[in-house]
Amino acid sequence: MHQIFYTLQDFMLYTKGWAYILMGTSLVVFVAYWKFLFGRDKD
Amino acid sequence: MTTEAISKKSLFTPFNVIAGLILALGAVLTVWRFTQGLGAVTNLDNNNPWGIWIGFDLLCGVALAAGGYVTSSAVYLFGMKKHHAAVRPAILTAFLGYLFVVVALNYDLGRPLRLPYPFVVQSGTTSMLFEVGLCVALYLTVLFLEFSPAALEWLGYKRLRNTIHKCTIALTIFGVVLSTLHQSSLGALYLIAPSKLHPLWYSTYLPTFFFVSSAAAGMSMVMLEGWLSHKPFHNVMSDEYLGQHDDLYYGFAKGASWVLLGYVFIKVIGVAVDNEWSMLASGWGQWFLFELLGFALLPSLLYAIGARERNLKLIRWTALLTVVGIVLNRLNVSLIAFNYHLPSEMRYFPSWQEVGVTLFVCTMLVVTFKFIVTRMPIFYDHPEYKDEH
Amino acid sequence: MKRRNFLGLMGAAGISATLATEAQAGGNIHFEGYPGSKGVLFDATRCIGCRKCEVGCNEVNNLPKPAKPFDDLTVLDTERRTQNEAYTVVNKYVQEDGTTVFRKIQCMHCLEPSCASACFVSAFAKQPSGAVTYDESVCVGCRYCMVACPFEIPTYTYNDPITPKVVKCDLCDANIKAGRIAVPGCVSKCPKEALIFGERDELLKIARNRIEAAPDKYLDHIYGEREMGGTSWLYLSGVPFKQIGMREDLGVQSGPELTSGALSVVAMVPALWPLLLAGVYGMTKRTDKINKKEKADAVAEAIATTQDKAKADLKTAMERAQADKEATVKREVAKALEEAAKAAEEGEKEEEGA
Ligand code: SF4
Ligand code: SF4
Ligand code: SF4
Numbered sequence: 001m002h003q004i005f006y007t008l009q010d011f012m013l014y015t016k017g018w019a020y021i022l023m024g025t026s027l028v029v030f031v032a033y034w035k036f037l038f039g040r041d042k043d
Numbered sequence: 044m045t046t047e048a049i050s051k052k053s054l055f056t057p058f059n060v061i062a063g064l065i066l067a068l069g070a071v072l073t074v075w076r077f078t079q080g081l082g083a084v085t086n087l088d089n090n091n092p093w094g095i096w097i098g099f100d101l102l103c104g105v106a107l108a109a110g111g112y113v114t115s116s117a118v119y120l121f122g123m124k125k126h127h128a129a130v131r132p133a134i135l136t137a138f139l140g141y142l143f144v145v146v147a148l149n150y151d152l153g154r155p156l157r158l159p160y161p162f163v164v165q166s167g168t169t170s171m172l173f174e175v176g177l178c179v180a181l182y183l184t185v186l187f188l189e190f191s192p193a194a195l196e197w198l199g200y201k202r203l204r205n206t207i208h209k210c211t212i213a214l215t216i217f218g219v220v221l222s223t224l225h226q227s228s229l230g231a232l233y234l235i236a237p238s239k240l241h242p243l244w245y246s247t248y249l250p251t252f253f254f255v256s257s258a259a260a261g262m263s264m265v266m267l268e269g270w271l272s273h274k275p276f277h278n279v280m281s282d283e284y285l286g287q288h289d290d291l292y293y294g295f296a297k298g299a300s301w302v303l304l305g306y307v308f309i310k311v312i313g314v315a316v317d318n319e320w321s322m323l324a325s326g327w328g329q330w331f332l333f334e335l336l337g338f339a340l341l342p343s344l345l346y347a348i349g350a351r352e353r354n355l356k357l358i359r360w361t362a363l364l365t366v367v368g369i370v371l372n373r374l375n376v377s378l379i380a381f382n383y384h385l386p387s388e389m390r391y392f393p394s395w396q397e398v399g400v401t402l403f404v405c406t407m408l409v410v411t412f413k414f415i416v417t418r419m420p421i422f423y424d425h426p427e428y429k430d431e432h
Numbered sequence: 433m434k435r436r437n438f439l440g441l442m443g444a445a446g447i448s449a450t451l452a453t454e455a456q457a458g459g460n461i462h463f464e465g466y467p468g469s470k471g472v473l474f475d476a477t478r479c480i481g482c483r484k485c486e487v488g489c490n491e492v493n494n495l496p497k498p499a500k501p502f503d504d505l506t507v508l509d510t511e512r513r514t515q516n517e518a519y520t521v522v523n524k525y526v527q528e529d530g531t532t533v534f535r536k537i538q539c540m541h542c543l544e545p546s547c548a549s550a551c552f553v554s555a556f557a558k559q560p561s562g563a564v565t566y567d568e569s570v571c572v573g574c575r576y577c578m579v580a581c582p583f584e585i586p587t588y589t590y591n592d593p594i595t596p597k598v599v600k601c602d603l604c605d606a607n608i609k610a611g612r613i614a615v616p617g618c619v620s621k622c623p624k625e626a627l628i629f630g631e632r633d634e635l636l637k638i639a640r641n642r643i644e645a646a647p648d649k650y651l652d653h654i655y656g657e658r659e660m661g662g663t664s665w666l667y668l669s670g671v672p673f674k675q676i677g678m679r680e681d682l683g684v685q686s687g688p689e690l691t692s693g694a695l696s697v698v699a700m701v702p703a704l705w706p707l708l709l710a711g712v713y714g715m716t717k718r719t720d721k722i723n724k725k726e727k728a729d730a731v732a733e734a735i736a737t738t739q740d741k742a743k744a745d746l747k748t749a750m751e752r753a754q755a756d757k758e759a760t761v762k763r764e765v766a767k768a769l770e771e772a773a774k775a776a777e778e779g780e781k782e783e784e785g786a
Binding site: 077078080081082083089092093116120124152153155158161166169216219220231232236237238 | 513514515546548549550551552553554555570571572573574575576578579580582584586587588590591592593595596597679681682683687688690691693694695697698701702705706709710712713716719720
């Protein structure tokens, strides 16, 4: 994706948007992955 | 005595009378605020856009509600299992704390109905306030879920309660993540205004200061609440809660003492990296030292002594001292050392209506707390779910 | 509602993918601002404090007439700031030598606006024209922009209970875009050309030329060239800027830069805390499990040992009982034999005696 940013403010608005989306994703993935990782363990 | 007289007597306790008066005053102020505007009830102006509704209600409210994440992570994650009886009261207080922070926020916002705008209309992702808002909204939901088993046990919804109970660990971790974020981001709010906040309080470490002190605030608040609830709610406390109580005090006193010591060091490092030693001699410097030594170093030492000598009374009073210290710190950052450069006649001082609304919100919190703990299994285990944990 | 938010930018990014000539990414990037963006140069050595710019602003923005008329110059005796009804004001500063210097205040139209960085609905935006505009239709009224603005410019309509909003100069952007005027109202009214409207790059050149042409008259500093990351509104003065009410301690870091450090840590927290905390939880659980198992083993062992001991005890008891029994039998047999022998002896005696 190529986008010209003229100000740091616009650049941050864009990149931090992605950061927030990825933060949310990481939390969901962590839960799912933990289940996968320890799914076969007996308690 | 007739039955009528008895019921009258039980209704007009001093607590009820005072609470009732404050609630009535609050209702009037609410109408006033929302019909006449912020200008009519507050002392806010163009130089001082944030008053005690942000400085006290938001900043102190959130810091003091940190007991929720501190207690639940200590018990569920860090293995202090024997204190699980302390989790529910802490979660409840945190939940109510955040709930009423949001209530108070609605008084302060110019257009409260637009509160969801940052998430549904247009997101200012560069703003620290966006981060705070997002985390507070999510954390309120998490706290609601963490608290809900108590309500569901009370109402008898077994299935739902068990489903939620299964998510305890995930919720706890999520809660710690969100708390870390917004506790520190509240400090980061002020990073953008280095020219307005006094250099001794302004630091690029502000987020760290806020987060670390919130942990001490959380533990102190749990102890303080335990102390304050002991008398009025003794009859609804289980033997287990009461039995572990002293032990919890010693554990948390040691924890808070340790955290506060670290806090003192990072504050001093903050002075060192910005080379502000010479400022310590000024009036502001003395105020800074007063806050740091009297309300961070002193409680750290007192907690340590209290824990060593098994002195419950000392620990309780130290908890109060720490809480006062956190409030002082938040007020310093948001109001007292903020706009320090303005001439005194342009500085902010809250109006009585602002204080009234703050009191009103606090009273609502206490009344709701009272309502819930006298009905739901907070200080005791519900008989049907006794052996889980 | 202008959608200059993240999603809007994502859309724009998609479109411009075909148009863009260069890509921007990576760490050490630097932003120059919009090319050809406009600004205003204010020259304090030329300003005579006539307040005509205030009149111009008042007119083009249809603001209410002030209580004291604009030609009443006694207003200048008290220092003022921007208000809801005045996007710009002129202040008088009496110097030590008794001369007076005037300065006009309004939004500085920062190149990297702190207000825009602070706003959590992104209501402020730096326009390609150079103006920093405000979008009332999304504003929630948190007033964080006012906390953030280092020049203390934005004001708030506190007395409006239902639809309060932030107010500030917009560099006449709306009016210019609509074609109503070509030059900001304040600039066109200035009788002394203390204000010049033009491209910021050009203004910087003009300012430098003026300083060079009259180094005794001017301070060798263009205020706004670098302050807070640079502003579109530039100032020249013959006296130190501090003496005309301008802060010299703002530094050159812009609002977005001031928060970028904390914001990048934010992203690390949800990515790393769960790993750590879940790890701690896992260890706690494991320790618990091990402790439990050890306990169970200990209990089992204890039970086993007691059982063994009991068995052994039983055995010895049985053995002893057996031995006892045997001994008794032996004793009984011996007794019986003895008795028999006695009886026989006695019988013999009797026989002998008879
Ligand atoms: S001067 Fe203040 S209001 Fe104007 S653009 Fe800069 S930060 Fe925003
Ligand atoms: S008051 Fe309005 S414009 Fe200012 S930061 Fe808040 S939402 Fe943005
Ligand atoms: S640029 Fe326009 S809005 Fe700003 S002060 Fe001048 S006339 Fe007023």
